[in-house]
Structure formats: C-alpha cells, structure tokens
Amino acid sequence: MQVQQLAYFLAVAEARHFTRAADVVGVSQPTLSKQVRALENSLGTALFTRTRHGAELTSAGETLLPHARRIVIDVANAERAVHEIAQLRRGRVRLGATPSMIDGLLPDVLREFRLTYPDIELEVQEAGSRVLTDHLLAGRLDIAVLIVPLAVSSPDIETHLVFRERLVLASPRDAWLGEEVAVTDLNDLPLVMFREGYDLRDVTVRACNRAGFEPRFAVEGGEMGAVLRFVEAGLGHAVVPEIVLSSRTDLARSWIVEPPLAREVAVAHRDVSSLPLAARTFRDLLLRKLG
Structure with a gap:
C-alpha cells in the first residue's frame, strides 16, 4: 500500500468517476486505474464497483475511506513541516471561520500575525460550522473558528472553547x-x-x-x-x-x-502535533487573543 495509491483512491471516492478523478490529480485515466487496481490487489478486495456511469465504493472501500484520508493528511502535514524554513520565514496557514468571526474579531488577529510573520501566507475561508468541520476532517483547513455544538463532533478534531x-x-x-x-x-x-x-x-x-x-x-x-x-x-x-x-x-x-x-465559540483543529509550525503558531495566537 502506497501513499500515492491512497491519494488516487480518495480522488475516485470523491469524484465517483475514474476519468474525472484522473483530471483532478493530473494523471492519465489508465495510470490512475492501474494504481487503484494495484491497491485493491494488495488488500485482496475490490474497493469500487465499476459501472458504465462511474464508480461506487464497496463496503471495503467505505471502511478504508477515513483511514486513507488520515494517512494522506498526515503525510501532507509532515511534508509541509519538513519544508518549512526555521523561524517561520516560510509557510501557510489555512484558516476557516464563520462570517460573524470574520466580520468581527478575526481582522485584528490576522493583522497582528501578519505584522509578526510577514512571510507566512494566510488563506481564509468563510463558511458555516458544519462545512468548516468537514473541511478540517478532509485536510482542507488547518484551523477553524466555529460554533459548538453546531459543528460536527469527531474524535479527530480538538476543540477549545474561547468565549x-x-x-x-x-x-x-x-x-x-x-x-x-x-x-x-x-x-x-x-x-x-x-x-x-x-x-x-x-x-x-x-x-x-x-x-x-x-x-x-x-x-x-x-x-x-x-x-x-x-x-x-x-x-x-x-x-x-x-x-x-x-x-x-x-x-x-x-x-x-x-x-x-x-452561543459558544471554539478554536478547532486536528491533532496539534500534526499541524505545520505556522499553523501551530497562529493557533496559539488565536487562543491568547480570543480566550
């Protein structure tokens, strides 16, 4: 089982179609299909039911899905951490927040972080708490400022009530x-x-x-x-x-x-040890400023 195979598996699981998944990951459809079939062979079971109109997860594929997401996210986080230069001279923070937080409290926090770490990229996504939780689970966000208990509860997400x-x-x-x-x-x-x-x-x-x-x-x-x-x-x-x-x-x-x-506002993220250095630093600032 290879990480790249798991990434291809996730692409097909999200697209429910091999050709569309190949376009997303930037490889040819035969290459993607070959790698997914190699993954199925190594596991000894089919992960997709292939049809004329696409692909559906089998029960084995459904079981693999959350584990594959976790592995791919952890590997991506490790790569980002390794590639960061010391003293936060490079990096990126992917932050999600509800509209009221973006409109109210976050601009001052973002400004302070930017003044201290001008070379760190800040990517901000505005959405509701349930969407933000889904994006944390899928590895599309590092940190989210959201509302509890409206956010989806998950053992993979840590939440810290701030006010x-x-x-x-x-x-x-x-x-x-x-x-x-x-x-x-x-x-x-x-x-x-x-x-x-x-x-x-x-x-x-x-x-x-x-x-x-x-x-x-x-x-x-x-x-x-x-x-x-x-x-x-x-x-x-x-x-x-x-x-x-x-x-x-x-x-x-x-x-x-x-x-x-x-309503109660929380700072949420995956296991803090898996966060890139820039995201951990921004998290600490958030907890100080909002707590």
Whole structure:
C-alpha cells in the first residue's frame, strides 16, 4: 500500500468517476486505474464497483475511506513541516471561520500575525460550522473558528472553547424595539433570515420553536453581510452576534431576554502535533487573543 495509491483512491471516492478523478490529480485515466487496481490487489478486495456511469465504493472501500484520508493528511502535514524554513520565514496557514468571526474579531488577529510573520501566507475561508468541520476532517483547513455544538463532533478534531457570544436583535433605526425584547416578541416581527445550514438560522428557529411559534421570514437566504444590509434597508429584523453591530451605525440593537440567546465559540483543529509550525503558531495566537 502506497501513499500515492491512497491519494488516487480518495480522488475516485470523491469524484465517483475514474476519468474525472484522473483530471483532478493530473494523471492519465489508465495510470490512475492501474494504481487503484494495484491497491485493491494488495488488500485482496475490490474497493469500487465499476459501472458504465462511474464508480461506487464497496463496503471495503467505505471502511478504508477515513483511514486513507488520515494517512494522506498526515503525510501532507509532515511534508509541509519538513519544508518549512526555521523561524517561520516560510509557510501557510489555512484558516476557516464563520462570517460573524470574520466580520468581527478575526481582522485584528490576522493583522497582528501578519505584522509578526510577514512571510507566512494566510488563506481564509468563510463558511458555516458544519462545512468548516468537514473541511478540517478532509485536510482542507488547518484551523477553524466555529460554533459548538453546531459543528460536527469527531474524535479527530480538538476543540477549545474561547468565549460565549451574546446574540442580539438588529433592527432598522426607525423600528427600534427598545433596550430589551423577549423571544416571544419575535413572533410578531418580519425577520431577515440566513440561508439553510447557517448557524444563526438554527439558533433563531430553535429559540422560536421552544417559545411555541414558527418565525415569519420577510427575506431569507443571505450571508452575514447581506442580512445586515437588508435590515439597514428596512426589510425586517435579524438575530445576530453583538460583535457585528460595532461598526453598523445605521442599525439599532436590542438585548434578547427571556431567555437570553448566546452561543459558544471554539478554536478547532486536528491533532496539534500534526499541524505545520505556522499553523501551530497562529493557533496559539488565536487562543491568547480570543480566550
């Protein structure tokens, strides 16, 4: 069993097609098929059921899949670590975060890291917590700042709670409801709602359901920036983290009480010993600044 064979196996498992997988990894389809068949021969069992339209994992292939991912990720991490030059003169950090973190707290952390380590590349991905967890598991990210317990639980991911984030009701200035509102008050309000799968959508809908009603959506489907702009335009109200309103002077804030709404923010990553030096250094800064 060779690491390259496992990488080809993973490409076919994701593409469910040998030709498309070959295009992804940059080899010819016969070369990829030959290596996958060699892997199957070494294991003594078929990993794919080949059809006219593609390829599906067998039960043996499903069993191999998480182990193959872990091995390929570990080898890639080892190669990155070996190739880094001492004193962080080269490297890359692949960071994922929820939109509210990117809009609120992360710019200052990124700026400090960049000033200290100007030669380290920073790659930032914005997504919901479940997507970020999937990308950590697949090795596409080194570190993620996400919401728990909305993120997918996995023994391969370490999470460090850093703070509890208070949620508030954002309203147009001319439709401010006062310093405090109860969750039941949302029953009469047109809400600007995030897209399906968005952390804040889940939190808001669950809170309304526990209060005995279904929320009414005036507009739905946006990301953080779009939702805030829609509220500024007077289309409705939205439940958002307090931090994102700090620079939004056109929006009014009401504390949500009875019950107060909040969520826990965590820094997540794979086993810290497998992280490249640059990513470990950035992780340590994150924990200091957010904790």
